[in-house]
Amino acid sequence: MHNDTIVALATPSGSGAIAVIRLSGNDAITIASKCFKSVSNKDLNKQATHTIHLGHVIDNNRTIDEVLVSVFKDPNSYTGENVVEISCHGSSYIQQEIIQLFLREGCRMATAGEFTLRAFLNGKLDLSQAEAVADLISSDNEASHQIAMQQMRGGFSSEIAKLREELLNFASLIELELDFAEEDVEFADRTQFKALIERINFVLKRLIDSFAVGNVIKNGIPVAIVGEPNVGKSTLLNALLNEDRAIVSEIAGTTRDTIEDEISIGGIGFRFIDTAGIRETEDVVESIGIKKTFEKIEQAQVVMFLVSSAQLAVDKEAIKTITIEIEKVKNKFPQKQLLVILNKIDQITDSELADIRTALHSKATQVIPISAKTGFGVEQLTNKLLNLINTGALRNNETIVTNSRHYDALLKAFEEVQKVQYGLETDLSGDLLAIDIRQALYHFGEITGEITNDDLLGNIFANFCIGK
Template identity: 75%
Template sequence: MLNNDSIVALATASGAGAIAIIRISGQDAISIANSVFKSVKGKDLTKQKTHTLHLGHIVDGAKTLDQALVSIFKGPNSYTGENTVEISCHGSTYIQQQIIQLLLRKGCRMADAGEFTLRAFLNGKLDLSQAEAVADLIASDNEASHQIAMQQMRGGFSNEIAKLREELLNFASLIELELDFAEEDVEFADRTQFNELINRIEFVLKRLIDSFAVGNVIKNGIPVAIVGEPNVGKSTLLNALLNEERAIVSDIAGTTRDTIEDELVIGGIGFRFIDTAGIRETKDVVESIGIKKTFEKIEQAQVILYLVDSYELSVVSLEALKIEIEKVKNQFPLKPLLIVINKLDLLSEEKIKLIKTQLTTHNTQLQFISAKNKVGIDELKNQLLSFVNTGALRNNETIVTNTRHYDSLLKALEEIQKVKYGLETNLSSDLMALDIKEALYQFGMITGQVTNDELLGNIFANFCIGK
């Protein structure tokens, strides 16, 4: 699958800017760049040292296209492991296209999506999980997702998997050796040590698998559904959280007919807030559709904010509210539920005490706010952060965010548990060897030691061109 031809692509974002970087990689990358570059000091790029910068002009025959700074990276000491050149030119889209078209005429071809990183993987500069982390790093839009991507790109996850695979591979070799001497009934693999290894691998796999629940929501943003009856201030709360007029606010009940979504980073964690249509009995067809979507969004959410208009609360309505809270709890027992009491500015101390007395008896988390006056919003944000398990981030533990890795980890765990059962029941070595091979295969799928063109095509097709 590895091509030795020279590829070119814009490495910076498309569009006009102060500067743009055009990247070339391949065996002839430096000589191609040299053919279009005129150094201010008359340098020949093919004779320059690696990791050097050179000022000059990009020329097409007698025509000067731009003044540029050219960076040279000679293989294997480059990102791709090949000869690589980066041309830093002015950011005019016209200049970018003129230089790229010139390089195409000189023998380059346009790079496919992710082809630079694919070449880095194929040339052994990165393993597959590190290559995938490159795409995650580019896509990271908050501190937490950036931290996870950086940790994986540095090889934290890869090293953990590689170590387990190596230890298992050593025992697998001893098991295979036993099969070669089956008639002599000898045992090369110490079963006590092997059992300890299997238990350790099982423990690590379970920890990595469990981390996916946190990693997946951090990577994609934690969806939070804002629900409640019509006209309790859901849209006002969304605007207060986002600090902008994102949702339409009016005194008319049922104004929000559809769900409105927006994102906010709190403490380095991305939250995706969903302002839903008010829940009530209605004959309005359009509003009914909105209410139906509300329940669909609650199903998709990780956290539920149940907003209540405190001014409307009485002893009777508090009893009705407790019934509604129990309904939501019973319908979504695994989702954190926070009851947000709005319009704090209109409450007396006696009424606040009444609400706390009535609702805290049901183990309900309460937060008093005034969405209109933005009172209690910071406390609400802190409460949302408390629902997220960030301990692993603080401890710099490996967190799995990739669905493909998660699937391979589940399959590897299944095979390891088969081996564990085989040890407990004195299963024959040849049968255990099959399960060990399958576990090793799944480990190899994560790091790319086992791969195929279809898998690589699917992974790198999601990269941006130029990376």
């Protein structure tokens, strides 16, 4: 634990209207008071916590800037230490002048995530809440923001802490039995213990299963747009993004490389990948693009196979070719969600559309008619994409796991709890039960930070931004 006073820019670097410089440590208020002259001659050291003061930052007799200084006294601050936040004008020159002044006065530059690390070490946040701070900063859609907020408020950690406390109570009784082993007494009610283990198993399995949804919500759902050249993949991407992101032309093979962009649909982030058209070609550059297409399909969770209905209406034999291509994708990537999109329906009749849909229906799980050019059917397509993602837990405000470290610890805890359950069913001796219970408790503690080490903390907080 560091007891010195740290300083860092808490707002993004570069010029702006306002910048915030944060100090934290036992001497934060004392150091700030040396460089601050209040317009009403107030002494910062004598001011109450959670107050704001107008004045100037002074370096000897030189005025650097007019500022607002916010004072937070320990333990009622973000870090649990004395904290001062200086709101200055957003000039890069002013920011650096103020920071350099405080460094000369005895502050040290904060490392990545050090303010939040101090909050954790001082008991203001547990480890999962601290990690949620970084997730909240990086959230770029409604769903990821909602999950991060719930975790930062302690929704996940409180659920884990409750399970750990109940398991710890029974572990204490089991350990007590070992002290009286010669008297053959039972302090832990095995029936209640079995019920607790079953409930813990149920909760752990739900949390583990939620990671599949949480991970894609946090990182965005990758969707590959594939198909033959000139079927309208780039036009569809532009329609989904509502901007001219991809080059569109009548020339087959215009898209030589993959193009990616993200949008939020219903609060969920989707990452659309426009790929090169799949066809036999001798063009070396286009061949590389097609190879990349299959790589992107491998990375995607949803595959949208785009078909030109206008082409199929005039070339009945092309339907056979398309169904073969669809089968190839389904067989090569059976675990992927596949949507077949019939594009350019504005160029065919209703009866032609019905015939094409009938021909393709047996080869595809979902067939959706659209016109990317006019926008018809695009809303239906986005609704279908949302339906593919299980957002029930999100709507019900249930705990969703998004952190791979938490997921790994939950898996290990689940494995140990199952061992405990097996031990209870087979009347395993108390000393052996105690070993598995201790291991389960250890993995629960890893999540909230009750059990940790310097390497783990270093890895977690190294991913934070400076000043948080």
